Amino acid sequence: MRAFVKWGVAALAAMTAGLGAGAAPAAEPVKIGAFLSVTGPASFLGEPEKKTLEMYVGRLNKEGGVEGRKIELVIYDDAGAPDKAATFAKRLIQNDGVDLIIGGTTTGTSMAAIKVIEPAAVPFISLAGGIDIVEPVKKWVFKTPHTDRMAAEKVFADMKKRGITKVAMISEDAGFGKSGHDQSLKVAPLYGIEIVADEVYSPKDPDVTAQLTKIKNTPGVQAVFNFGFGQGPAIVTKNFKQIGMSVPFYQSHGVASKKYIELSGDASEGVRLPAAGLVVAEQLPATDPQKPVVTAFKKDYETAFKSEVSTFAGHAYDGLQMALAAIKRAGSTDKAKVRDEIEKTSGYVGTGGLVSMSPTDHMGLSHAAFHMVEIRKGDWLLSD
Amino acid sequence: MFAEFLQYILAGLTSGAIYALAGLGFAIIYNASHVINFAQGEFIMIGGMATSTLVAAGVPLPLAAVLAVLVTMAVGMALEKFAVEPARGAEVVTIIIITIGASIFLRGAAQIIWDKEFHSLPAFSGETPILVLGATLMPQSVWVVAVAMVIIAALWWFFNRTLFGKAMLAVSFNREAAQLMGIGVKKVLLVSFALSALLGAAGGIVMTPITFTNYEAGIMLGLKGFSAAVLGGLGNGMGAIVGGLTVGIAEALAAGYLSSAYKDAIAFVIILFVLFFMPSGLFGKKGTDRV
Amino acid sequence: MNTALRTPRVAGLGALALVLALAPLSFPNAYFYDVAVNALFNAIVCVGLNLLIGYGGQISLGHAGFFALGAYGSAILTTRFGLPPLAAMLASAAAVGLLAFAVGRPILRLKGHYLAMATLGIGIIIHIVLKTESWLTGGPDGMGVDPFRVAGLEVAGDRMWYWVAAALLLLAVWVALNLIDSPLGRALRAVHGSETGAEVVGVDTGRYKMLVFVVSAVFASLVGSLFAHKNGFITPDIGSFFRSIELVTMVVLGGMASTFGAVLGAFILTLLPQLLAAFEDYEAMVLGAIMMGTMIFMPKGLLPSLALLLARRKGGEARP
Numbered sequence A: 001m002r003a004f005v006k007w008g009v010a011a012l013a014a015m016t017a018g019l020g021a022g023a024a025p026a027a028e029p030v031k032i033g034a035f036l037s038v039t040g041p042a043s044f045l046g047e048p049e050k051k052t053l054e055m056y057v058g059r060l061n062k063e064g065g066v067e068g069r070k071i072e073l074v075i076y077d078d079a080g081a082p083d084k085a086a087t088f089a090k091r092l093i094q095n096d097g098v099d100l101i102i103g104g105t106t107t108g109t110s111m112a113a114i115k116v117i118e119p120a121a122v123p124f125i126s127l128a129g130g131i132d133i134v135e136p137v138k139k140w141v142f143k144t145p146h147t148d149r150m151a152a153e154k155v156f157a158d159m160k161k162r163g164i165t166k167v168a169m170i171s172e173d174a175g176f177g178k179s180g181h182d183q184s185l186k187v188a189p190l191y192g193i194e195i196v197a198d199e200v201y202s203p204k205d206p207d208v209t210a211q212l213t214k215i216k217n218t219p220g221v222q223a224v225f226n227f228g229f230g231q232g233p234a235i236v237t238k239n240f241k242q243i244g245m246s247v248p249f250y251q252s253h254g255v256a257s258k259k260y261i262e263l264s265g266d267a268s269e270g271v272r273l274p275a276a277g278l279v280v281a282e283q284l285p286a287t288d289p290q291k292p293v294v295t296a297f298k299k300d301y302e303t304a305f306k307s308e309v310s311t312f313a314g315h316a317y318d319g320l321q322m323a324l325a326a327i328k329r330a331g332s333t334d335k336a337k338v339r340d341e342i343e344k345t346s347g348y349v350g351t352g353g354l355v356s357m358s359p360t361d362h363m364g365l366s367h368a369a370f371h372m373v374e375i376r377k378g379d380w381l382l383s384d
Numbered sequence B: 001m002f003a004e005f006l007q008y009i010l011a012g013l014t015s016g017a018i019y020a021l022a023g024l025g026f027a028i029i030y031n032a033s034h035v036i037n038f039a040q041g042e043f044i045m046i047g048g049m050a051t052s053t054l055v056a057a058g059v060p061l062p063l064a065a066v067l068a069v070l071v072t073m074a075v076g077m078a079l080e081k082f083a084v085e086p087a088r089g090a091e092v093v094t095i096i097i098i099t100i101g102a103s104i105f106l107r108g109a110a111q112i113i114w115d116k117e118f119h120s121l122p123a124f125s126g127e128t129p130i131l132v133l134g135a136t137l138m139p140q141s142v143w144v145v146a147v148a149m150v151i152i153a154a155l156w157w158f159f160n161r162t163l164f165g166k167a168m169l170a171v172s173f174n175r176e177a178a179q180l181m182g183i184g185v186k187k188v189l190l191v192s193f194a195l196s197a198l199l200g201a202a203g204g205i206v207m208t209p210i211t212f213t214n215y216e217a218g219i220m221l222g223l224k225g226f227s228a229a230v231l232g233g234l235g236n237g238m239g240a241i242v243g244g245l246t247v248g249i250a251e252a253l254a255a256g257y258l259s260s261a262y263k264d265a266i267a268f269v270i271i272l273f274v275l276f277f278m279p280s281g282l283f284g285k286k287g288t289d290r291v
Numbered sequence C: 001m002n003t004a005l006r007t008p009r010v011a012g013l014g015a016l017a018l019v020l021a022l023a024p025l026s027f028p029n030a031y032f033y034d035v036a037v038n039a040l041f042n043a044i045v046c047v048g049l050n051l052l053i054g055y056g057g058q059i060s061l062g063h064a065g066f067f068a069l070g071a072y073g074s075a076i077l078t079t080r081f082g083l084p085p086l087a088a089m090l091a092s093a094a095a096v097g098l099l100a101f102a103v104g105r106p107i108l109r110l111k112g113h114y115l116a117m118a119t120l121g122i123g124i125i126i127h128i129v130l131k132t133e134s135w136l137t138g139g140p141d142g143m144g145v146d147p148f149r150v151a152g153l154e155v156a157g158d159r160m161w162y163w164v165a166a167a168l169l170l171l172a173v174w175v176a177l178n179l180i181d182s183p184l185g186r187a188l189r190a191v192h193g194s195e196t197g198a199e200v201v202g203v204d205t206g207r208y209k210m211l212v213f214v215v216s217a218v219f220a221s222l223v224g225s226l227f228a229h230k231n232g233f234i235t236p237d238i239g240s241f242f243r244s245i246e247l248v249t250m251v252v253l254g255g256m257a258s259t260f261g262a263v264l265g266a267f268i269l270t271l272l273p274q275l276l277a278a279f280e281d282y283e284a285m286v287l288g289a290i291m292m293g294t295m296i297f298m299p300k301g302l303l304p305s306l307a308l309l310l311a312r313r314k315g316g317e318a319r320p
Helices: A002-020 A043-062 A082-095 A107-120 A148-161 A175-191 A209-216 A231-242 A258-268 A277-283 A290-305 A311-330 A335-343 B002-033 B040-056 B061-087 B092-113 B139-161 B163-173 B175-180 B185-211 B217-232 B237-258 B263-277 C002-026 C030-055 C063-079 C085-107 C112-132 C157-180 C183-193 C195-200 C205-231 C241-254 C259-297 C302-313
Strands: A030-036 A071-077 A100-103 A124-126 A141-143 A166-172 A194-201 A223-227 A249-251 A272-276 A370-376 A379-382 B130-132 B135-137 C148-150 C153-155
Touching (some): A030 A043, A043 A071, A043 A311, A071 A082, A071 C259, A100 A311, A148 A223, A148 A249, A166 A209, A209 B237, A223 A231, A231 A258, A277 A290, A277 A379, A290 A311, A311 A335, B002 B040, B002 B135, B002 B139, B002 B217, B061 B185, B092 B217, B139 B163, B163 B185, B217 B237, B217 C112, B263 C112, C030 C205, C063 C205, C063 C241, C085 C112, C085 C148, C148 C205, C157 C205, C183 C205, C241 C259
Parallel strands (some): A030 A071, A100 A124, A166 A223
Antiparallel strands (some): A272 A370, B130 B135
């Protein structure tokens, strides 16, 4: 039993030493905390977000930081687990004393962390899509990506334009797909669209032809809409072609990366989806105010990491830029002032679109933020 | 109507063959050591990841596949040598935790050596679906089923026709007696890990064009493989195949006729139901409990 | 016999109480309390699970499912049906106990890996139901839970939760130690040694296995309820099979058939990810290596191995 006691003392001492180290250097830096799903099922969202934050903070520090102060970035990996996210949020606030928090790769991790962040009164910019994050409005919580409802609305508007009224849904049973599915069902009637089939798959299913066959045999289906991210939609796309379906096929913004086209190959030809301007940077008309921003970001990211930029990296970029702009306008890192300034963000041109927040809108994106794109010959084609 | 049913069966066959390949690896190691190797899914992942990176780097597919298999076998043997072997004689659950630790370690290593992206391989014989009485099947699914069958045949030959294979079986029946007969238990264990790594890698390579792979792909495959192996009866190769196909087809039929949201749950209900009536799986030997 | 057994038990409880009482002195801020509360919660579940694994010799890879049922039971009964938290917690625990009893009858006849498979299956089915029935559970994105209020008093803040959880851990350990030292406990140890052997000498192993299975499920459910109220937000992932495996790992790493070992294992594996966060990309490799290394060099788990070491150093006079 003595060993146990000794261990306890030693472990706690080690913890205190390990965690307490690195406190307050001479020139008070701006401390930005982030908790991201760098590993786990959402890792291909969290990983580019982390890389983006590190790259820009590194660059800004070389240029002298913000307001003459260096930026200190503390990032934790919550592995996609909401309770870990809550603990890390607490760690950022209580232990690391950050001035502002960016993060929450997924809606689940963001919502869990909000329970910690909101009462602690720290400005928080989430990088997740779920509408619950900013609706109802929470005083300290903001978000950068479009909501899944906006994606669904964009898709249904496109369908309506093409005279489609009967739609089959197939969605992933994890957070992103499930939430997108629920929002889709909610907004479909507003566009005169009837969901005639509703199927589900797990993100790691090797084959979804069973679900698609069921959809194929449902009478009257005029289009199929898939909500999901990762490898699932690529498998759905391949199986869609395999069983010889020919109705228009829509995907969500969750697949807006070249990886999706690469994985699904020829089968992705003709697939339509809503995507942020970043994806079609070169094709945007020169008059588009987003063009210079997205082109520059794309170039920065792709030269630094030799891999294709994704919209998720863009969410992190937007979050960081809005945060820093707010800190500059506030002239300090006073949390209340920074919060007020983030809320006053107006006309910010980001990778996701034009952002104008207000006390009733903590996201500030309009539908214009989404473009409809179609996959043609293995590349995106702007089609609205 | 029939075409629909057939399509469900073919969908189940594709998933089922993949689960079966994963399950076979569990069966081999269990046979030789009564150890459940929870890092089996990682063997599959390493096979797929290594091949797709090599192919992307310009290595021809057959050579890349051979290299990937060799790498995976080396990993399997290292796992046995440095982690399982030193803990021989420990309780079963201790060794389970060691293999779970190994799977976490290998996933961690894979995310550093490679990345977190999904990787794929071109299908071996094109992507034109094969029409079967109104239903369709991808040629790559045929590859998966064929490889599973070749492996089963090769294993049967190995365990029944070669001296070493028979020795391995002997060890699985009675370790002490086998040792007395001069069969090196250590060597048998090492070979069983090499063999199941080989199997896992081969499976990982043929399934990657269908399922894609990334550093975490082994988790699901390990889970389904374990289910397949237990349903079939632990230590029985044929059982693992039947178990895998049963799970795959049950999932597809459930998705087609009942509810796609509950298809995985339905597959588990079937497994539970089978176990209630056949406590040693479909083909498992009824164990005699040692006092 | 009786005093020989009781002395280390009282000493152990006393030492644990002392550690729990003194630990907060080294906590510089609320975050440390938060981690400690999570560690205590895990420890309570592990003390229950250890009865099943360590003493009953049965593997369960589905206990996170019971934990999640407790959490969702409390969340749903309080937010959607307006039940007071304490009543919701007890009702959930009773329901989970009944469920464990119902499924326990057929599955506890299974042995070894087959039992592991069956419990794994039950855990996964629970997880899928929680994920799918979003009208009730909020789906994969989770649902909010109100704070724990009892008799007009709200358990709020990490400090308060720490003392509540610490007291409950001591209670759980006390219950477990008494169970182990009862006639039942001796029967259990017989079961772990050899089921057939135990039956031969007239021990009704089935009943005992069932009892520990139900008790461990109820422990998990109760902690699940508290966890839900404390965190204020839950998602179905708290019932995923990773969590089940994590719980088993805590028990085995700390030391099977050692109640304090289970507590130690839970503490270490809860703290470890916090400490390893500094390794960033290498975190998973380090965690895997630690798990393998511990089990290779201390196959009986940390606490029993350390006790053995200590006994040897003392010249072999003390028994572990």
